[in-house]
Amino acid sequence: MFMFLGTPAFTQTPVPVKVLIQAIDATHWQPLVTQFNQTHPNIQLQVVKGPNNTNLVEDLYTSAFLLGDSPYDLVYMDIVWVQKFAAAGWLADLSDRMTPEELNVYLQGDIEGGRYQGKLYRIPFQTDGGMLYYRRDLLEQIGAAPPETFAELMTIAKTLQERNLVEWGYVWQGKQYEGLSAMFVEILAGYGGFWIDPQMQAVGLDEAQAIAAVEFLRDTLAEGISPPGVTTYSEEETRRLFQNGKAAFLRNWPYVYSLASDSDLAGKFAIKPMMHTPGNTSGACLGGWGLGMAKSSQHPDAAWQAIEYFNQPEVQRQYFQQTGYVPARRSLFYDSQLITESNYLPRLLPVLDNSVLRPPIPQYAQASDILQRYLSAALTGRETPQRAMELAAKETRVLLSRGGG
Numbered sequence: 001m002f003m004f005l006g007t008p009a010f011t012q013t014p015v016p017v018k019v020l021i022q023a024i025d026a027t028h029w030q031p032l033v034t035q036f037n038q039t040h041p042n043i044q045l046q047v048v049k050g051p052n053n054t055n056l057v058e059d060l061y062t063s064a065f066l067l068g069d070s071p072y073d074l075v076y077m078d079i080v081w082v083q084k085f086a087a088a089g090w091l092a093d094l095s096d097r098m099t100p101e102e103l104n105v106y107l108q109g110d111i112e113g114g115r116y117q118g119k120l121y122r123i124p125f126q127t128d129g130g131m132l133y134y135r136r137d138l139l140e141q142i143g144a145a146p147p148e149t150f151a152e153l154m155t156i157a158k159t160l161q162e163r164n165l166v167e168w169g170y171v172w173q174g175k176q177y178e179g180l181s182a183m184f185v186e187i188l189a190g191y192g193g194f195w196i197d198p199q200m201q202a203v204g205l206d207e208a209q210a211i212a213a214v215e216f217l218r219d220t221l222a223e224g225i226s227p228p229g230v231t232t233y234s235e236e237e238t239r240r241l242f243q244n245g246k247a248a249f250l251r252n253w254p255y256v257y258s259l260a261s262d263s264d265l266a267g268k269f270a271i272k273p274m275m276h277t278p279g280n281t282s283g284a285c286l287g288g289w290g291l292g293m294a295k296s297s298q299h300p301d302a303a304w305q306a307i308e309y310f311n312q313p314e315v316q317r318q319y320f321q322q323t324g325y326v327p328a329r330r331s332l333f334y335d336s337q338l339i340t341e342s343n344y345l346p347r348l349l350p351v352l353d354n355s356v357l358r359p360p361i362p363q364y365a366q367a368s369d370i371l372q373r374y375l376s377a378a379l380t381g382r383e384t385p386q387r388a389m390e391l392a393a394k395e396t397r398v399l400l401s402r403g404g405g
């Protein structure tokens with residue numbers, strides 16, 4: 001009888017590396033995962049599909065870590081989760097795995113957002129920055145320049161609606177979820193306000209600029225520039241309205257560009273930084289996703305090999321070509337092949353370079369939840385902007401005074 005002496009390496013059971021990601025991204029990841037597993041026969045990258053809402057995926061990771069014995073080796077993190085997860089001790093310190101030169105290739109905000117108390121916990125994969133999409137063709141028809149200020153946007157939107165050139169003026173993310181906070185930091189920045197200053201432990205939500213920012217959003221609804229449904233919309237609902245030609249302006253992330261370019265809207269729209277008031281500058285919210293490693297992982301070396309794979313320029317290039325999700329590596333913004341295919345790419349870089357992080361604090365999830373609740377109350381008319389923001393500021397101050405994560 002024939003007998004094996006020892007087991008050759010290639011017949012070993014592959015080491016499983018598990019990661020939980022949003023369902024929509026799991027589909028996008030499929031070709032990369034297949035490629036990784038083919039080129040790394042000793043590892044099997046397994047993707048668990050989560051909901052599409054970032055908060056819900058964060059909750060799933062949180063319960064898995066709190067219960068102990070988390071099944072996940074990798075953590076595919078929204079930039080706003082890092083502080084909380086790191087402070088809770090759930091993530092492995094990756095500082096020694098990357099040299100400063102290797103980190104230099106990324107957008108600075110993406111790296112900063114991946115640090116907690118000087119240590120690095122997240123390697124960026126895909127970056128995001130909020131911007132204004134507008135219907136160039138419609139603006140040309142009425143001889144309007146793209147809006148710089150909030151007031152200009154309102155005037156142009158109204159004119160287009162009055163002339164029956166478009167149904168809605170402006171669509172944005174008004175549902176009570178993380179996207180509402182992300183969108184609001186941009187309006188806030190445009191009004192010269194702030195949410196939380198982590199250094200000073202100060203809260204700016206009840207200052208005049210913040211209240212004016214909420215009033216602007218309320219006005220878009222009150223004046224019929226934004227559809228009433230906006231208070232229930234996340235990114236995808238707003239993209240569909242814009243892409244179907246139903247809205248003149250849209251606030252969204254860069255992924256919309258490639259989808260809208262493949263639709264009837266091709267050639268009819270353009271992008272620019274968000275609006276601001278005279279004397280203030282535009283703010284883009286820095287979003288984006290990257291990989292961290294669970295401290296509890298039994299397979300840290302295999303997990304790191306997966307991170308290294310996603311870190312490669314060729315992989316980030318392929319992902320952008322396939323999905324329109326913008327790479328975290330700066331060099332790809334100058335990549336001639338990508339620019340030929342997607343000529344808007346270089347225009348994104350200044351927007352992203354000027355983007356702002358949501359408050360990088362371990363209690364971010366709670367702070368954002370407070371903001372979302374009161375903003376939603378103001379937007380749906382349950383509170384006045386002033387009272388909503390006063391209550392939000394008060395609760396946020398209590399949260400910060402409790403310290404910890």
Ligand code: GLC
Pocket residue numbers: 054078079080127128178179180182235253286287288289
């Ligand atoms: C995008 C951004 C992320 C943000 C989320 C809000 O996924 O990359 O940072 O939190 O949208 O919906």
